[in-house]
Every structure is written in structure tokens, then in C-alpha cells.
Amino acid sequence: MEAMLEVLGIDPESESVYAALLSGRPVTLDDLVRTAGLPPARVRVALRRLQSSGLVGRRHGRPATYIAIDPEVALDGLLLNRQDELHKARLRAGEFTERFRRAAATRDPAEVIEIITGTDAVQQRSDQMVRNVRHQLRVFDKPPYHDGGLDPNQAELDLLNRGVTVRAVYDAASIDIPGRQKLVRMWAEAGEEARVLADVPTKMGLVDDRLAMLPLRAGSGPDPSPSFVVLHRSAVLDALSALFEALWAVAQPLRTQDAAGDDPQALSERDQLLVSLLTAGLPDEAIARQADLSYRTLQRRVRALMERAGASTRFQLGIHAAANGWVTGVKPRTSVSGGDE
Known part of the structure; x- marks a missing residue:
């Protein structure tokens, strides 16, 4: 059975023991060992955790028996506690964000820019940015590609699965690469909105209205040690956002279905x-x-x-x-x- 209660602090073994108790009748430790398929010592640990979480009650006697507390009561209590913790965490995160923004308003403008050098470092920073998109990812897709342009881009598929909006403007040359139309079709079927231009000015990724990543210099071939720039909130970032929207408006919708x-x-x-x-x-x-x-x-x-x-x-x-x-x-x-x- 798939474990689903880890978000509430219930580990998979404890969850399996709790599931074995849901018959509603008191059971012994030996019964649980047989039902859960776990060694006695691990069942005892799981029972202690479940008792401390208010999910299981113990009846004294010889032998002692255990019974599940009504999930509607017990799990709702854990959910409310976790929601309260998340609310406090959000408030704290808001405080940190405000402090960061106040500091950013007075810091050296050079700190608005990060320079990332090297294939591994660029890939790591790119993946980090993509996986932290909250609302929208906007992309200029243009050769050359260090992976040949045939990476299935699982990070984007995960975003689309979460319901994040992804819009991409492809350079015409990028979809002319053998095998790439199949990938573009896969991304479109997953929910990506795609358009195409004869000549996209640069490759670029825009994360919400918070970050942009683009190459520091254009090249005709894959650079063995590429350098990319990451821009934080600034007038330059606003200009790049406006550039994307202007080119998106004139780009041709890319039809990838097998019609x-x-x-x-x-x-x-x-x-x-x-x-x-x-x-x-x-x-x-x-x-x-x-x-x-x-x-x-x-x-x-x-x-x-x-x-x-x-x-x-x-x-x-x-x-x-x-x-x-x-x-x-x-x-x-x-x-x-x-x-x-």
C-alpha cells in the first residue's frame, strides 16, 4: 500500500501498522506482526509513534491490545496542527522575503546579476530555477544545445503536471533538428504553449517575474565552458519580460499534432x-x-x-x-x- 501520511509526520511503517488496525476491533501485538509483516520490535516502535500522535489507543490486560482512533477525529487533528505550522512558516517566509527585498533595494546594482560558468554549474542553476517556478515559465528556445537538443526536459514536464503555465517561442532552426519535433509534440501534449519565429534573438528562461537566465555571449557552436547570466528583479528583467511578450504576440502558433x-x-x-x-x-x-x-x-x-x-x-x-x-x-x-x- 502506498504511504501517504508522511506529510503529517507518520512514517510508512507506522502507516502500515495503523492500516492494519482499521478493522475497528482490538488486536494484539502478535496479530499486528502477522498482519503488517514486520518484526515485533519495529511494530512496537510504530505503535509508540502512533500513540504519541493520537492515532492509536492501548487497552491494558494480558495480553495488551491496541485499537485505532477514529481517523476522522485523529487525522483531522494532525491536519489542523500541520496547517497551523504551515501558516506560521508562511508568515516567517514573508518576513524573510520582506527583509531580503529591503536589503536588495540598497545593495550594489552588481548584485542583481549572477554569472554562472561551466556546463555543470549552468545546468544545476537552470534546473534549480525551473523547479522553483510558481506561476509561469517563459522560454526562448534557440540552438546550439549542449545535449544536442534531444533532452526530454523532465523538469518542465513536472511543472506542467503541477499546472504551471509554460510558454515557449522556438527558433525555426530548433525544430528542424532530427528527432526534436517528437519532443516538442510531447511537451505540447503535456500542456506547453508553443510558437515559432524565424529568428529568436537568444535563448532565455524567465521564471515568473523574478528571475531570467540567458547566455552571456552568443555562439555558433556549443561552448565547452559556457557562461550564463542570471538576472534578479530589476529594470533589465522588466525589459526582457516585455521583449518576450512582444515576440510572443508576433510569433506563429506551432502546430505539432499529427493532423x-x-x-x-x-x-x-x-x-x-x-x-x-x-x-x-x-x-x-x-x-x-x-x-x-x-x-x-x-x-x-x-x-x-x-x-x-x-x-x-x-x-x-x-x-x-x-x-x-x-x-x-x-x-x-x-x-x-x-x-x-
Whole structure:
């Protein structure tokens, strides 16, 4: 039986002994040894703990017998005591927080910034920050990745399981890594809200409105000894929060479900060619010639593709195409330059 009363200070062995007493009839020590499957000495220790917690009563006699106190009475009493302790702890934590903030208002501005160096130290600080999110985690996701970008990110899954809001803006290159779309789909199914941009400015994590973590310098490849900066409450943190919200507003929703509309094979070969030429930046006249379509038909097909992608601009259509593999393996029939009008 799974132990659930440790939060009330009842260890698993004591809980199993208490469960064995719930028949409501007095039982002897020997009865409990047989029922709980524990040595006599450990059953005696468990009984003493249960008696001191007010969960078990003892009846004297030969032999002595034990009986469970009504859980509605006994456990409610423990719960009330623990709630009172938690309330006092919250008040104390509030006092400490206020003292810290008063001190922070007068400290050197340099103390608002932490510099973390080294792969292990960066990972440890990142995990610590993520696991302490209270309300919302906001992320800019951008290569390169020290783990190749294929870490399942259990810390985020735990957050989502707790009901914490997670919003991520992915760089288009980040979801083009083989095997990564499967992970992005898994996070989305767990509750992550995801959008994509052609070029995210930096990788970054924002914990509530309290902390931000981002690389100290950008690099084209994994740094063997990376340096990250952690920012505490400050005007800089407010600016990073505003930057995230501004880019979130213009980013394209990332559709990761295995729907027919997002399956590259669901596009006709001609529509795949259209998307490929559109994302290459060719003018409409050249695209119409390449696809062997009239100008009016081209416009109609492009509008249909935009509706299918949920895009209001061609730029958003290009982002959706890159994110969902619509142009994979499609080549123009001939080499066409922007001057062919």
C-alpha cells in the first residue's frame, strides 16, 4: 500500500501498522506482526509513534491490545496542527522575503546579476530555477544545445503536471533538428504553449517575474565552458519580460499534432512547390511560371495555403512551412532568379 501520511509526520511503517488496525476491533501485538509483516520490535516502535500522535489507543490486560482512533477525529487533528505550522512558516517566509527585498533595494546594482560558468554549474542553476517556478515559465528556445537538443526536459514536464503555465517561442532552426519535433509534440501534449519565429534573438528562461537566465555571449557552436547570466528583479528583467511578450504576440502558433493538415504528404506536389518558391522569396510572376499557373489561380492557392496554416501573412505562412516540414525534399523545376519577371 502506498504511504501517504508522511506529510503529517507518520512514517510508512507506522502507516502500515495503523492500516492494519482499521478493522475497528482490538488486536494484539502478535496479530499486528502477522498482519503488517514486520518484526515485533519495529511494530512496537510504530505503535509508540502512533500513540504519541493520537492515532492509536492501548487497552491494558494480558495480553495488551491496541485499537485505532477514529481517523476522522485523529487525522483531522494532525491536519489542523500541520496547517497551523504551515501558516506560521508562511508568515516567517514573508518576513524573510520582506527583509531580503529591503536589503536588495540598497545593495550594489552588481548584485542583481549572477554569472554562472561551466556546463555543470549552468545546468544545476537552470534546473534549480525551473523547479522553483510558481506561476509561469517563459522560454526562448534557440540552438546550439549542449545535449544536442534531444533532452526530454523532465523538469518542465513536472511543472506542467503541477499546472504551471509554460510558454515557449522556438527558433525555426530548433525544430528542424532530427528527432526534436517528437519532443516538442510531447511537451505540447503535456500542456506547453508553443510558437515559432524565424529568428529568436537568444535563448532565455524567465521564471515568473523574478528571475531570467540567458547566455552571456552568443555562439555558433556549443561552448565547452559556457557562461550564463542570471538576472534578479530589476529594470533589465522588466525589459526582457516585455521583449518576450512582444515576440510572443508576433510569433506563429506551432502546430505539432499529427493532423492531416500538418502532414507534409497531405500537400500536393504542386502546393509543396508553391510553398518552396514562396519561402525562397521569388516574385509571384516567377512562381506562377514555375508552377504553370495563372496569376489569379496562384493567388487563390496561396490564400488557401494561408488559411490552412492559420497564417494572416505570407511571412507567417513561411514560418509554418518551416516548422511543419511542408517544403521537405521539394525542388524547383529549374533555376530561377529574382530577376525573372
